[in-house]
Amino acid sequence: MMRCVRSLLRRPAGEALAGALALALALTLLPASGKAEDLVVDLSDDTINIESNFTGANIVVFGQIVRDAATVGRPEPYDLAVIVSGPETRVTTRRKGRFAGIWVNRDAETFLEVPSFLVTHTSRRANEIAPRPVLEQHRIGLFNLNLPITGDSGVPMSDRDNFRRAFLRLRVESGLYAERSGVIEFLSDTLFRTTVPLPANVPVGEYTVTTYLLRGGALLASNEQSLVVAKTGFEQLTYRLAYNYAAVYGLLAIALAVFTGWLAGVIFRRD
Amino acid sequence: MPSCPAGCDGCHAGALALRLALFVRAHRFNDQHAARDKERRSRRCLVQIYLPIAELPVNMFMLFGMGGAVGFLSGLFGIGGGFLLTPLLIFSGIPPAVSVATVTTQVVASSASGVVAYWRRKMIDFKLAIMLLVGGVIGSALGVWLFDMLRSLGQLDLVISLSYVTFLSTIGGLMLVESLRSMARRRSGAVMPARKPGQHNWVHGLPFKMRFRQSRLYVSVIPIVVLGAIIGFLGAVLGIGGGFMMVPALIYLLRVPTNIVIGTSLLQILVTMAAATFLHSVSTHSVDIVLALTLMVGGVIGAQFGARMGQKLRGDQLRLLLALLVLAVGMRFAVNLLIEPEELYSISVVEEVA
Known part of the structure; x- marks a missing residue:
């Protein structure tokens, strides 16, 4: 369905309008599926090209919450989370310590599979959206990111959180990780849009843009788009x-x- | 029933309004964005350049400036300038591995222009250069191997810093003392005793002697190969040409005539650094050709101005200035090691997970 939207967007206006009309007609005749809500999402670009004058780019994630006639109106608002994550890498976080009077790298913790890029946009603060287990399961919010470590880590349990925190802090400082809340703009009750800036040092590779629709702490629908960042x-x-x-x-x-x-x-x- | 051209299915109702709205919104938005991006790019495209290997954009004028300044100093003092350029690049945020590997390429360019000039004046002892090179290639292979190993251990930065502190402080100190002494001597009017041709030191007692006609020399090849290896090793690990060590060693240790020394040392540096560039390219993949080219252009221009300026200054004054410069860079590294850093943690990507 996403491809429909994208193909409509790229065609001249008249043709798109005709296509959309035909499509809408067809869709209204379709029987409703079991789910009450669904998500239609697309990206402003599906490829980010890095050229010699690359200084970063913006990617617009937009879409609509689609409700069928059977949807019961509830008082809680819809919550959205858009997560852009880059290819997974294995990284080592090192900590300097004093050795024979000079500062050298001493302790190290290796994280096995962490995204090289991770931006979370949410409509409200992550902890207001859903309970922690739900957030952790879907990686909503940086501090809900699971950082698996190697079995032979020499860092004591009590110290591991320091490495986790330092890792996240450094990634945030370098612009590769970010968590922003209240940045998903609702254009109508169901139409939304958010702009994710990609910094100049964005790593290359295959990205996924995942959108979650939640209400009252429960996941209603999700959608995954792919994005390629390439030189x-x-x-x-x-x-x-x-x-x-x-x-x-x-x-x-x-x-x-x-x-x-x-x-x-x-x-x-x-x- | 008309089907979607992209072949999707299961779309929900209420799609018309959505599509129209999205279509209009997205287009208006994209147009605004495109205009803003274009404006921003046209302002920046002259300044920012993306380095394909370092994988970050840098200010091109900053690189030209650094290349030019270091080139000026290298022309002024007759040095390669690698020991100044590498730290400058590291301090300006380019990863140490890329800085070191790329400076080896830049040194190739700056020494090549010198070699051309000395070759024309026939001031190169090729036999001596070849012997130095035999050592140099072994040294840089060892250096690149160590470089790769240290990088995976996470101690590369430490070794680079420690080596800089040690070598720069020692050599800077020696040069400072020497230049101050010769200035004092000149002021008191004393004449430095000329070296007698028959005079020998311990180097001349070593076996495997070889005759070098152009340098009018008959010495053992062992110190020559070892010297070449040390310079090649340091060059690969630290990204320095080593001219500032090679020249005094050839003059004082091997008694090579001064007019032959600079050309020969430049040729040796050229080939050793070319080998280091090649080895870095093959094993660490960290030579950034765009960065190297930008530095070269700034460097060779700066060097011409430096060389002109250098002719106006006296030898001992030049050596004093160079000594202070070398010491300052060494001290900068020492301070970094001794003072508690603001950020104790660092991240390095080990590998891509497929």
């Missing part, structure tokens, strides 16, 4: 060359350096 053109070529054809890349770097040096020697020759 393009020269950046991609350079990166590929450096990793897949490392020897060629090395020789190229040397040739470039020697040429630049030689050229400078010729241009500025004074004898």
Whole structure:
């Protein structure tokens, strides 16, 4: 269904209108499914291209809460959570300690599978939306992120929380993790939109944008979209060359350096 | 029943209003955004450049400036400038691994322009350079291997810092004492005793002697290969050319004529750093070609101005300034190690999880 919306969005207005009309007609005739609420979500872009002038980008997540006739109106408001998460990586968090008078890296904790990028947008503060188990299960809110560690960790239990907190703090400082509440804009009762800024140091890879619809602490519906962040053109070529054809890349770097040096020697020759 | 062109199913009712609204909203929004982005980009595109290997955007003028300033100093003092450039890059936020590997490439460029000039004047002893290189390649291979290992252990930054403190403080200190002495001597009017040609030190007692015609030298190859290896090793681990160590060692230890030393040392640095660039590319993948090129351009231009300026200053004054500079960089690293850092924690990505 998401693809419908996207294809409609990309076509000229007249054609889209005709398509939408036809589609709407078809949809109203469809029998209602068991679920009372559903989510329609799309992204402003499904690919973010990193070029030489890349300084970050914005991705707009928009959609609608779809209710059928059987939906019972309830007093609690709808809550939404949009989670943009990057490819999983294994990371080591190190802590400096004093050793023989100088400050060196001493203790380390390795987290096995943590997203390289994680932004959570919620309509209200995460702890107001749902009880902790629900939040933890769906990774809503940074402090509900499960950080699995290796079995052979040398850090005592009592100290592990310090590493967890430091990891989250550093990631937030570098702009790779963020948690924002009250940033999902409702354009009508059911129509919503939020803008997720991607910083310039955004890691490349396959991202998922997950949207959760909750009410009264219970999950009503969810939707998952994929987003690709990739280097393009020269950046991609350079990166590929450096990793897949490392020897060629090395020789190229040397040739470039020697040429630049030689050229400078010729241009500025004074004898 | 007309089906959705994208082949989806199970859509719910009430879709028309939604689609129209979304369509209008999203388009208006995107247009606004596109306009704003375009404006912002046109303002920034001259300044910001994305480094494909370091994976972050940097200010291009800052890189030109750093390359130019270091190039100026390298032209002024006749040094490669790697020992200044690497810390500058690290302090400006580029990952240490990328800084070190990329500076080796930059040193290739700056020494290449020097080699061209000395080659033309036939002031290079190729046989001596080859012997230094034999050691240099072994040294840089060891260095790159250690670099890779330390990086995985998380102690790379420490070793880089410690080595900088040790080498820069020692060499800066020695140079400071030497230059102050020679200034004092000049002021008191005393003449430095000329070295006699027959004079020998312990180096000349070693076996495997070899004749170097251009340098009018007959010495053992052992100290030459060892010297080359040490410089190559340091170059790979610290991203420095090592010219500021090589030149005094060749003059004082091996008694190579001064006019041959600089050209030969530059050639040796050129080849050793080229090898280090290659090895870094293959094993650590951390040479950033865009960063290197930006630094080179700034560097070679700065070096020309530096060289002109250098001709106006006296030798001992130059050495005093260089000594102070070397000491200052060393001290900067020492302070970092000794004072409790504000941020005790650091993160490093070990690997991508498939």
